[in-house]
Amino acid sequence: MKILPLSVSPLAISTSMILNPASPSSHLAIASQKTATASSQKAKAPAAKALAAKAPATKQVTIDNFSFTPATLIVAVGTQVTWINHDDVPHTVKTTNHVFMSQALDTDQQYSYRFTKSGTYQYFCSLHPMMQAKVIVK
Numbered sequence: 001m002k003i004l005p006l007s008v009s010p011l012a013i014s015t016s017m018i019l020n021p022a023s024p025s026s027h028l029a030i031a032s033q034k035t036a037t038a039s040s041q042k043a044k045a046p047a048a049k050a051l052a053a054k055a056p057a058t059k060q061v062t063i064d065n066f067s068f069t070p071a072t073l074i075v076a077v078g079t080q081v082t083w084i085n086h087d088d089v090p091h092t093v094k095t096t097n098h099v100f101m102s103q104a105l106d107t108d109q110q111y112s113y114r115f116t117k118s119g120t121y122q123y124f125c126s127l128h129p130m131m132q133a134k135v136i137v138k
């Protein structure tokens, strides 16, 4: 799984600045130190979990053989979803309710959208409207 840098997420930046005006990295360092002083051997596991929770959530949908996989993707609010076209023909990602639409994606090109509101987002390929899938944001 690709973890995108914090800088791509306005949400992550603003949250970090509220929590710690200095910098996100020094905040993470402080969190790690606190965990490290805990006596148990389990110290590393909670630290890793804390770091993962601060990373922006990302999910991927692959486009291959004229279909979106997974056809139904369930994500949390704030998740950035990236579609990657592995077909050798162009495809698009267009929501039925006009929330967003990608440009035509050539082979190996990708499109990302961050879901900031809960709901069900039906989408399709405007070039091949039989290609349909959805993202459910909770």
Ligand SMILES: [Cu+2]
Pocket (backbone or CB within 6 Å): 090, 091, 092, 125, 126, 127, 128, 131
């Ligand atoms: Cu298509």
